Amino acid sequence: MPAPTIRYPSGASTSIPHHPRPRTERAPMPYSDLDPSKFSLSKIVATIGPATDVEETLRRVIENGASVLRVNFSHGSFEEHAERVRTVRRVSDALGKPVAILGDLCGPKIRVGLVKAPGIQLTAGQDFSLRTDIDESKDGETPELPCTYEPLAAEVHEGHRVLINDGAIRALATGSDGSTLRCRVVVGGLVTTGKGVNLPDSDISAPAITEHDRACVRFGIDHKFDYFALSFVRRGEEVRELRSIIEGHCAEADCGGSLDATRTDPTIPIISKIEKPQAVERIDEILEESDAIMVARGDLGVEMDLARVPIIQKILIQRAHDYGKPCIVATQMLETMIEKPFPTRAESSDVAGAIFDGTDAVMLSGETAIGKYAPLAVQMMRRIALATEERLRELPQSSRPSEVVRESRYRTAALAHGAWHMVQDVDAKLVCVWSQHGGSARYLSRIGLRVPIIAFSSSEAAVRRMTLLYGVTPVLMRTLPEHRSEFAKMVDEFVLTRGMAEVGGMMVLLAGKPFGVPGVVNTVSIRRVGEFAATGG
Incomplete structure (x- = not known):
């Protein structure tokens, strides 16, 4: 074969000798070009588990960009979870970096019971x-599998699909009798203990919140969790039920406040996982009741046409934006990195695509919970986010005020909209805000800013919870400023000390009085970085 030729703009060219050799996979080079001080606007949610039980590994996961750590209550004991939470808080304090903890409730997952090892192989037509x-x-010739869901035979009818192990095994119901559901295999596979069962055609009466979930909520409140994720949501009233349970257990010292300034009761924000067709159909009523949503593509791709999942993802991200609520995209984003030190090209494009769509956060599951390269997976996700955000800054920008928020005529939302235009007009490099419970920071994160938002608060819980918000870097300030000028001086000192902006650069400040009280932000101003340092205040 002829040697390939490279042509340069000058017209010069050179030939590269061809030496056929076996193609081998190589680990990526160490990312020494990744500036530790350069943070992505998109947030990374990382699941903790056995792979992060070593404190040094967890430290690197946080340093590499994970701002929200997910505890999956489907795996592990309360004792294991408690030890992991203690480690997270210890590492977070040592690094001086706030980290939120998200408790992912199991929900009414239907599972296969105990199957004798090595499992039962089902074949098509059986x-x-x-x-x-x-x-x-x-x-035997007609195997019998135990199932954890008592009303199964009554609620699944002939012709309904029965999917096992995330849809890898597919069957159709052929009839039922008392406690037995008879099925015929369409696509076979090996069934082992605990595999999930999905019933996309059946109207399941299982409660959204199980007794185990209630115990997990009590555990999460006792250990100062920052978010709860509700699995298999079907309607808004299920979110209200969880909120009632949370607030029934909450006291101000334990729970903190809501990111929604219109809610004043102590609470823990709720992320609704959209993974059932019923939830997609009722997304507006679910968003009304939720603090955020998660596009949980695993079960969503099992229960709905897989070809439509990318379209549904885009629709859900847009609806979340319309309601001014954060959105997380999850499931198999860099799954190859459970076993390998680099993702596939398709996985890299998947992460970038979600960020282009407007998601606030992208999530790692097995990649960090059980993967061999947990810190590297976070680092890779951050690199993809930084590259994608750089491209977004090159594209035409427009303010994106949330549809529902705009209709509310809420004062802080209007200030945030005005701040966007100020950033464009003066080429501001930062937006800084005092956001006691995170409400003002949430409004700013929803309007399409491509510059960092530095959000100050004296509430530890609010600072942790703001780590989920797109573009927001939360900062704990234990001393409350008395005047806006004092706040401006505080901001000056903070950004200059950390090299977040150059002297003379423009920044936009939002604040209100008295500091430390939620819902009082009422002014926006333009400042030059360093002007207070230059004048002595």
């Missing part, structure tokens, strides 16, 4: 049954 009256599987 009949089998799911039974709620047995504790262990029975192999």
Whole structure:
């Protein structure tokens, strides 16, 4: 084959000799070009688990860009979770970097019960049954599998799809009798203990919040969790039910306040996981009741047409924006990095695509919970985010006030909208705000700013919770300023000490009096970085 030729703009060219050799995979070079002080506007949610139990690994996960750490209550004991939470708080304090903890509730997941090792192999065309009256599987010509959901036979009807192990095994219901659901295999596979069962055609009566979930909520409140994620949401009233349970257990010292300035009761924000067709159909009523949503593409891709999942993702991100609520995109984003030190090109594009769509955060699951390269997975996700955000800054920009928020005529939302125009007009490099409970920071994060938002608060809980908001860097200030000029001086000292802006650069400040009280932001001003340092205040 002829040697390939490279042509340069000058017209010169050179030939590269061709030496055929086996193609091998290489680990990426160390990312020494990644400036530790350069943070992405998009947030990274990382799941903690056995892979992050070593404190040094967890430290690197946080240093590399994870700002929200997810505890998956589907795996592990309360003792294991408590130890991980203590480690997170200890590492966070040592680094001086606020980190939120998200408790992901299990919800009414239907599972296969105990299956004798090594499992039961089902083949296409074979009949089998799911039974709620047995504790262990029975192999044979027509295998019998135990199931954890008592009303199964009554609620699944002939012709309904029965999907096992995230849809890897597919069957159709052929009939039922008392506690037994008879099925015929369409796509076979190996069934083992605890595999999930999805019933996309059936109207399931299982409560959204189980007794185990209630115990997890009490545990999370006792350990000062910052968010709860509600699994398998189908309607808004289920979110209201969880909020009632949370607020029934909450006291101000334990829970803090809401990111929504219109809610004054102590609470912990709720992230609704959108993973069922019913939730997609009722997304508006769910968003009304939720503090944020998660596009949980795992079960969503099982229960709905897989080809439509990317479209649904875009729609959900847009609706979340319309309601002024943060959105997380999750599931298999860099899954190859569970076993390998680099992702596929498709995975890299998936992360970038979600950021282009406007998501606030992208999430890692097994990549950091059980993966071999947890810190590297976070670092890679951050690099993709930084590269994508750089491209977004090159594109034409426009203010994106949230539809529902705009209709509310809320004062802080209008100030945030005005701040966007100020940033464009004076080429400001930063927006700084005093946001006691995070409400003002949330409004700023929703309007399409491509510059960092530095949000100050004297509330530790609010500072942790603001780590989920797009573009927001939360800062804990234990001393409250008395006047706006004192706040401006405080901001000057903070950004100059940390090299976040150059002297003379422009920044936009939002504040209100008295400091430390939520919902009082009422002024916006333009300042030059360093003007207070130059004048002595």
